[in-house]
Amino acid sequence: MEIITGVDALQAKTLGWRREGLEVGFVPTMGFLHRGHTSLMDLARPRCDRLVVSIFVNPLQFGPGEDLDRYPRDPGGDAAKCDAAGVDVLFIPDDFYPPDFTTSVDVAEVSLGLCGGKRPGHFKGVTTVVSRLFGLVQPTLAVFGEKDYQQLAVIRRMVRDLAMPITIVGGPLVRDDDGLALSSRNAYLSAEQRARGLSLSRALNAMAAAAAAGERDVAALKALGAGLIEADRLDYLELVDAESLAPIERLERPGRALAAGFFGPTRLIDNVSVNVAVNVAASPG
Numbered sequence: 487m488e489i490i491t492g493v494d495a496l497q498a499k500t501l502g503w504r505r506e507g508l509e510v511g512f513v514p515t516m517g518f519l520h521r522g523h524t525s526l527m528d529l530a531r532p533r534c535d536r537l538v539v540s541i542f543v544n545p546l547q548f549g550p551g552e553d554l555d556r557y558p559r560d561p562g563g564d565a566a567k568c569d570a571a572g573v574d575v576l577f578i579p580d581d582f583y584p585p586d587f588t589t590s591v592d593v594a595e596v597s598l599g600l601c602g603g604k605r606p607g608h609f610k611g612v613t614t615v616v617s618r619l620f621g622l623v624q625p626t627l628a629v630f631g632e633k634d635y636q637q638l639a640v641i642r643r644m645v646r647d648l649a650m651p652i653t654i655v656g657g658p659l660v661r662d663d664d665g666l667a668l669s670s671r672n673a674y675l676s677a678e679q680r681a682r683g684l685s686l687s688r689a690l691n692a693m694a695a696a697a698a699a700g701e702r703d704v705a706a707l708k709a710l711g712a713g714l715i716e717a718d719r720l721d722y723l724e725l726v727d728a729e730s731l732a733p734i735e736r737l738e739r740p741g742r743a744l745a746a747g748f749f750g751p752t753r754l755i756d757n758v759s760v761n762v763a764v765n766v767a768a769s770p771g
């Protein structure tokens with residue numbers, strides 16, 4: 487595996503591959519890698535000829551007072567994990583943005599609610615960095631995790647709207663054995679905060695179970711989930727249309743339950759799919 491730190495060197499490498507007709511896969515990350523990240527590499531690896539992973543803690547997607555300055559880092563461990571996953575190039579940029587960088591990419595609608603509502607400017611930072619990364623890596627395929635379900639929807643919309651010739655693949659959310667969604671930020675949690683953090687997945691799963699048992703009223707499902715979450719501060723708990731992320735009142739189509747909350751100073755997010763109950767009595771035959 488080659489480690490590249492310069493933007494020009496990276497682009498020269500990937501343009502060379504593309505001229506040879508090679509399919510380039512890409513997994514962008516902020517590092518401190520765990521099984522959630524490597525699962526995306528495992529998804530990409532058989533679908534491309536060359537695989538690039540980036541590690542860049544992008545200042546544009548952090549708000550004032552967020553954890554940009556203390557985001558966990560482990561470059562040595564990350565490189566070993568990428569190497570083991572069969573990554574060809576690990577891109578860890580030194581100077582990522584030109585000093586006079588002024589362009590931004592902003593996807594409306596799907597980035598407005600949920601995390602976008604609570605972290606103003608966050609998705610604009612994400613779509614801007616991902617656009618520049620796409621320009622540098624020239625991927626034919628890029629993999630993003632369903633852990634960040636809204637981010638995946640925003641990226642899909644950006645790629646469609648801007649006609650970027652890139653296949654976006656979503657990877658399933660990977661959890662720890664106890665059910666906590668794997669996240670680099672879990673490293674911040676005390677044992678007590680982590681135990682309460684588990685209430686996010688417990689609440690979302692309870693909503694999914696109630697829906698599977700026939701409950702279609704979204705307000706009732708949300709009340710059920712909200713009663714189970716043990717956050718110090720709940721940012722949001724929503725049940726939305728799984729595709730458009732638009733608010734719904736009744737569950738008539740596949741839905742997605744998403745939650746974000748603070749456990750101490752640490753903000754955790756989680757989501758599960760919520761499917762309408764199969765009405766056996768109404769099925770034909």
Ligand code: AMP
Binds near residue numbers: 670
């Ligand atoms: P991050 O390093 O947090 O920016 O995440 C980089 C990529 O890994 C994003 O596409 C995330 O959605 C994905 N990811 C992070 N955690 C998980 C997880 N537990 N399961 C699946 N994908 C994940």
